[in-house]
Each structure stands twice: as structure tokens, then as C-alpha cells.
Amino acid sequence: MLSFRLALSTRTDVAWHWDTDRWCRGDSWIRPVAHPALQHDIDQRPAVTTVLVRDAASPLTLPETTHHNRGGDSVAGAARGDALLLRIQPGRITLIAGVGGTVPLYLAADGGVLHGAWDLPALRRLTRRSGLLDRAVARALTRRHRYTSDTLFTDVTMLTERATATFTDSGLRNAYPAPAEHVTRSRVLRPGVEPTAVLSHLLTDAVRPWHESGLPVGLELSGGLDSATIAVAASETASAPLRTFGLVVNGALGAEQHRRRLTIARQVGAVDDILRAHDHAPFCESGIRASGAAHDPRGEFYREAFEALAERAAGIGVRIMLTGNGGDEIMAPRIDELPPPPPQPLTEVSWLGKRARDAVAEIDDNLAPSAVLPTPTLMGFAIHHPAYLRSGIWPVAPFTHPSLVRFAEQLPLELRRHKKLYRDYLSLAGLPPLVTHPQRTEHFRDLMQHGLRHHGLRLAERLLADGIILADQGFVDPDALRRTVQRAHQSTTVPSVLCDTLVLEVGLRSLQAATSTPAT
CATH class of the missing domain: 3.60.20.10 (Aminohydrolase, N-terminal nucleophile (Ntn) domain)
Structure with a gap:
């Protein structure tokens, strides 16, 4: 700001x-x-x-x-x-x-x-x-x-x-501030309380100021439950048809995703705009990473695609972009309700150098205290939102309205688990099982494999030939990384965590190589 x-x-x-x-x-x-x-x-x-x-x-x-x-x-x-x-x-x-x-x-x-x-x-x-x-x-x-x-x-x-x-x-x-106070246990609903009505009221409160601002509003619509819920809520306060934007992947998954998007857009009266995600795969030639332009090494895995989406929206005048970010986090079970998935084993990143392996013991040092909003959402904002701001768009995540976060913390697990509350809300809005209970949910795993297979492996080979900053600093073992890349050429699946190393290396190189005078 x-x-x-x-x-x-x-x-x-x-x-x-x-x-x-x-x-x-x-x-x-x-x-x-x-x-x-x-x-x-x-x-x-x-x-x-x-x-x-x-x-x-x-x-x-x-x-x-x-x-x-x-x-x-x-x-x-x-x-x-x-x-x-x-x-x-x-x-x-x-x-x-x-x-x-x-x-x-x-x-x-x-x-x-x-x-x-x-x-x-x-x-x-x-x-x-x-x-x-x-x-x-x-x-x-x-x-x-x-x-x-x-x-x-x-x-x-x-x-x-x-x-x-x-x-x-x-x-x-x-x-750091004092830890934010939260409701730590779910509560029993009072007789006669309809949680979908409360959700509708809180979402309307979160969205209304942006429609009343008079600025052109867009909506990031994936076809999933989170963005569909925001689309229904936004349509109830909008004075003009919504403009929706989304990335659609290839194959059968993309075809079903496209049908869900059409169904949602028709239900809420939106004008839908689609980008083919595979045209903007990670490390593609038209993206910021391939260009060498200075960028944040911590950036979004799929930043090439999301930056293309932001540019498309900005090109038709959108100034506010509503997103479904935070929808997963406010419905997530607490650790005392369902255990979290185990952390990724270090063996999956076999090319870690000694300096990185030694530092793993310190990854929980200097953590910020409990935040008002879910911390995974805040971390996502930091890497996802600057691209919108560079395009002249202010991103808004209605699910992060503190009143809605507080409401979700108190909900019984059976309403949060598998996002039952969203499904009920969408069903009441007239959306069919295709949207509320899809056979396949959208994901970008195939897009990641496409980007690594068609662009990432060649990029890794060029970086290894040029010399890797992370290897020079002791964070990566270049011989182990080279073996991983060679095996990936013969394997049906490229290790997805290879993307993390390439994103970091390319980003660091972009900051070192930039020659234009920075603003600050």
C-alpha cells in the first residue's frame, strides 16, 4: 500500500x-x-x-x-x-x-x-x-x-x-503483536439457527462495500466451491452483471471444470472470460521467469498463468477482483479435530545441500504469533496479490472478513468438514450437483507436470551448465540435482518439488541480473 x-x-x-x-x-x-x-x-x-x-x-x-x-x-x-x-x-x-x-x-x-x-x-x-x-x-x-x-x-x-x-x-x-484471540472449540448451533442464512448475511456484508464503490468488479472463478460461493454472494448485491475470470486446464478435468464454470456463470448472470492454463504453464517462454525480468523468488508457482489472468482483467477495466482465497482455511478442521497431514519427507528433496539440511531444524524459528486471519491465507496473499496490484487491480478476499472468520471458528465440524456449509449454500441458490458435488475437483497437478516436462527440465539443465547460485551457497547439491533431472527425463512423473528449487533459483538470478535503477 x-x-x-x-x-x-x-x-x-x-x-x-x-x-x-x-x-x-x-x-x-x-x-x-x-x-x-x-x-x-x-x-x-x-x-x-x-x-x-x-x-x-x-x-x-x-x-x-x-x-x-x-x-x-x-x-x-x-x-x-x-x-x-x-x-x-x-x-x-x-x-x-x-x-x-x-x-x-x-x-x-x-x-x-x-x-x-x-x-x-x-x-x-x-x-x-x-x-x-x-x-x-x-x-x-x-x-x-x-x-x-x-x-x-x-x-x-x-x-x-x-x-x-x-x-x-x-x-x-x-x-510482533500479542497472539490474536480465537474460538478454540466448535459450538452447538442454537435451535432454529440456519447457518446458510448467516453465511449469506456475512458474505453480503463483506462484498457490499466493493460494489458500492462504483469501481468495475471482477471475480476469480475457478469452478470450485469457494469461488462459486463468492459468485453467488456477489451476484446478490451487484448492480451490473459480474465479470468472471478463470484458468481452465486441459483434458477431462478441464472439460468438467468448464461445464461447472458455465453453470455457475449462467446461474449468477455473469459474463465469463476463460484463459487456457496450459498456454501459460510454469516456466513458459512468454512468462516472467523465462524473460529474466526482476521478480520475487518467493512467487506463486503458477504466476505465469495468474499474471496473464490479471492482465486480461485489467485490459477490460476491472479495478476490484473478488477471490475465493481463504475459503479452504476457514473451513479446515482444527488439529484437535483431525490431525494434519504429515510433513513432506526430506528424502523427496534429495538434492538438498548441507547448508539447507542443517537449517531445517530452524524453520520454526521467528514465527509470527497467531493472526486474526488464517496464516496460510496471509502467506498466499503475499505471493499472489502483488501481480494484481501491478496490473492496477485491488484484490479482495471476502472469506477473510474477520466476522466471517469468527463465525467459521464456532461452526460444528460436520458443517466445516468437506465444506458442507458451502455445498448447502450453493444448493439453496439453485446450483446442481455438478457444482456442489463434482466428480472431479479442479487442481493444477497436470499443469505443473506439463510445465516441468516441457520447460522446467530444459531450464534446469541450462542452470546446471551455467552454475547455480543455490549450489554455490551450499543449499543445493548440484550432482544430486543433475541426477534427478536425468532420471526425470526417463520417468513418467517429474518430482513436483523440483519446481520449488527452479522458482527460487530463477528468482534469485533475476534480482542479481537486473540492471535498471530500482525505485527505492
């Missing part, structure tokens, strides 16, 4: 002034994201400048926030929406995040200057000078991701939800 360059040495008795797309004072500047769904306010006082950036669903105002400025409680406790508070005082810069986490904020100190950006490549000059953080690289290579202020780089951190970052002459310090 913000990018900035803030120097502690900048004179505080000089007023900020607006210049083209940012606030400037001396050699410091603050650039809010320019989007009609976002608002920013600046309050200049003799001893402190306060900037608040928030989305249209946030109830916050700057006077209220500055009044409660000791702990930033009015930001952290926002009932809905997303917000970020920046406070600049002599010798001190403070940032406080809200609960939403719609887009990440990366922070890096460079002497007496604090840099911030929601798009990691904007900090690439600093990442090139930084070392790699062992536990973060181990998480990425073994697919054991965690919600934390850690990034891949020792000199770059991410501001997590409700966290506070403070920058002084002593450096940059991140402070």
Missing part, C-alpha cells in the same frame, strides 16, 4: 509537499499506491507526521488513529478492511500494520535510510548486497512455508499483520 525512502537525517521542520505521485521532504519520499479503492491521509504537526493508508472497507480515520497512537490499537483492531500507519518523528520512524495483509510490505535499512516497498524487486539493489537467510531458503526448498517477518534475505524483513517496525539510529526492529 506504500513504498518509501525515509532518511532519519531529513529535516523535520520542512513541510511535506506533493510531487507527481508522492509526498516529498528533502531526500525522503512516500508514495502511496495509486488506486481508487485506497485512501491515504497525511497529518503534519511540528513533532510528528502521520500517514494512514487504508482500503475503502476500513472504518479508520486519521484523527482517530493519531489519537490512539501509543500502540496503534485502532489500526490493529480494525473490524474490517486493511490499513497501514506510518509515523515519522525526529530520529524515529514507526510502522504499524493492520489485520488485512492484502499486500506485503518489505523493509530494508541502508545506513540512516529506511526503504519500504510492497514489490520486492523495488529493493533489489539491497537484496544483491544481502546474504541469504538459511532457514528461509530451507523453507522454500522443502515447501515448509511459515508466516514470519523473515524473507529470503538477511537484510530485508516483512511487516506481518498487527506488527510494529521501529527504525532509529540503532537500526530496524520488528515487534
